[in-house]
Amino acid sequence: MNSTKKHAVWQLIKPFWVSEEKGRAWGMLIAIVALSLGLVYISVLINQWNQVFYDALQNKNYPVFKQQLWRFTYLALSFIVLAVFKVYLTQGLQMRWRSWMTEKFMDKWLAHQAYYHSEQQQLVDNPDQRIAEDLNVLTRNTLSLSLGLLSSLVTLFSFVSILWHVSGPLSFALHGHAFTLPGYMVWFALLYALLGSLIIGWVGKPLVRLGFDQEHYEANFRFGLIRIRENHDAIALYQGEKQEAQQLGERFAAIRNNWWSIMRVTRRLNIASNFYGQFAIIFPLLVAAPRYFSGAIQMGGLMQIASAFGQVQGALSWFIDAFNDLATWKACVNRLAGFNAAVEQAHHQSRGIALEADAAQPLALHRLSLQLPDGQTLVQDVSLTLQRGERVLIAGPSGGGKSTLLRAIAGIWPYGAGSIRRDASLSALFLPQRSYMPIGTLREALSYPRPADVYHDEQLLAVLENCRLQHLQRWLDTTNNWSQRLSPGEQQRLAFARALLARPDILFLDEATSALDDETEQLMYERLVATLPDVTLISVAHRNSVAKYHQTCWRLSRQPEGSAQIMPDSLPKAG
Known part of the structure; x- marks a missing residue:
């Protein structure tokens, strides 16, 4: 040896x-x-x-x-x-x-x-x-x-x-x-x-x-x-x-x-x-x-x-x-x-993207570029700022880097260059397209990632009803593999229930309503905006119907060399 x-x-x-x-x-x-x-x-x-x-x-x-x-x-x-x-x-x-x-x-x-x-x-x-x-x-x-x-x-x-x-x-x-x-x-x-x-x-x-x-x-x-x-x-x-x-x-x-x-x-x-x-x-x-x-x-x-x-x-x-x-x-x-x-x-491992604390605004991107692990560039030289309480919709073609951008903001995507500045005093919650369901009681799945005893029964029952999950109320203390028991739509509604319970300062939705029908999707956004009026929201979605719940659109447009640029546009207010 x-x-x-x-x-x-x-x-x-x-x-x-x-x-x-x-x-x-x-x-x-x-x-x-x-x-x-x-x-x-x-x-x-x-x-x-x-x-x-x-x-x-x-x-x-x-x-x-x-x-x-x-x-x-x-x-x-x-x-x-x-x-x-x-x-x-x-x-x-x-x-x-x-x-x-x-x-x-x-x-x-x-x-x-x-x-x-x-x-x-x-x-x-x-x-x-x-x-x-x-x-x-x-x-x-x-x-x-x-x-x-x-x-x-x-x-x-x-x-x-x-x-x-x-x-x-x-x-x-x-x-x-x-x-x-x-x-x-x-x-x-x-x-x-x-x-x-x-x-x-x-x-x-x-x-x-x-x-x-x-x-x-x-x-x-x-x-x-x-x-x-x-x-x-x-x-x-x-x-x-x-x-x-x-x-x-x-x-x-x-x-x-x-x-x-x-x-x-x-x-x-x-x-x-x-x-x-x-x-x-x-x-x-x-x-x-x-x-x-x-x-x-x-x-x-x-x-x-x-x-x-x-x-x-x-x-x-x-x-x-x-x-x-x-x-x-x-x-x-x-x-x-x-x-x-x-x-x-x-x-x-070395990080190409610097994560910095900045209390001036909830989120700021400075000359941000995103790459794949093999070096291919997805997004090139983006500088954007998000204000407190602003709601932003990220739109663009599939595979353009929308979800990767959210992962970079979350701090788990190191491939690229530039910097991401976030106010460390603000709580954040990310809802991915495929919500994670821990094996355990429904109470634990609903409270995740917080402990199950943080919320009272009244809060849990109310939020289940608000998210059209009242049929699950009787299973609150039942242990199961909920990722197998619940449909994709039920899992996404349960993720919204988590957000309503956690009340984060910044909420990121990565196609978090893709398994919902149009009516239920709009209901989830309406409940979210009504319950958390001051939340800073960033959504990735393909349906135009959710645009009315946002004030700004960050639109990814692919360039001839293959990378994408992000152009901010104002959105009309919901009527």
Whole structure:
């Protein structure tokens, strides 16, 4: 792992351990380490018990045999208690870590509209999966792998001296020369684990990339299924089932093909690791058998050697045993590092359009130009001022940049040049063409983005009636997916109800009445103007019928080079 990747890993892992949670986190970690050391100590005692117990069996020493059975009972019970509490504390620490990281990642993703900009520029795929699943894998596997490595190191140092002592020297002749290898079982364990680790690492290396791709394909397939659920009405009207099935089939084919690749690598990995694990059971007995049959050691010594060899070999085989988890962890780290980099890029991207605070007027555009992310110019060199209480209609051809202009005023569209000045003391509300409906009670959907308890029932019921939604009054405290339950027209009327409740100083309507019939559209504007007579209003609309509710028209006219100019015109007052 190069220094850049190490830095990325450290940047993901470090923050929690130096955060406000560090006291409890380090306390739990120290307790887990202490329990791990206790488990290793009991394993050492059980290894010593092996020699005494099996020697008692060989010598038919019943009193010692019975004594050792009782000793094994309390050793086993102690091991069970420590193991249970270790798992319990580890799970608790993992959830605390995951909760903290999830909160920080969500805050970072939502801050400065990073979720919006990263999606606009396609900086990262499936951010929902990276927050929901990858953070879980990162915290769980980081703890399990690091604690497993620590336990293996402590086990190794605890049992190497035992294995060195009980295995004794091995004498042999080679080319007429006599050699003695002290603690020969230790060297056999090292050699066995080294060869196994090299083979397993070589065989399983492709799993890192394959695991990364599998997560990507799974998320794409799941996203396709969600899209069908969210757009079931339109798909049914288009009779697009065949096309949707084809797209889902292609996405699932990617999952299936990548899974077959994973299966092939896993098959080779399992052959190698299972052979390694099974042969490790008999290997120490084969190597120690000559000394046993020569009478140099008894049955208890042979069993102690086999047990100690297993502990040393198991500790040295940490990489082999943890390889699958390491591959998953590495793929997860890569995905989270990519997500983190994308969000950072969205936070620090340069803004061509300057947003400035100016209390002189509600809104002023100074030499404003709007561009698409690819650099294409939509609107060129616009300077306009909006007075308090003025109502402006933005009109022009489709695709000319009307909605983009509103997004730039909202501060979420950075592509372009010039400046936008707004009075920061004035409250603003934007009603897009497709209104957002949070899943929850109708009260919460109506109050959004404010808390549900801000308004009294009388206010909510009255505004529903004013917006021709009185049939929804009985569902005020009913939880539902309102974007699916309500028609587009009902959703747009509910958005107007929000505006009447919020009473903003500046209101932006981006084709917010496109799903309404002409009569209802005019009714919504009449209620809006009557209820909020002093509101500063900017509307994007295609119907001329709403022009009478505005005083000024900003008309976009396309120029020969492709960009548009904005020309202000006065509108006749409503009769």
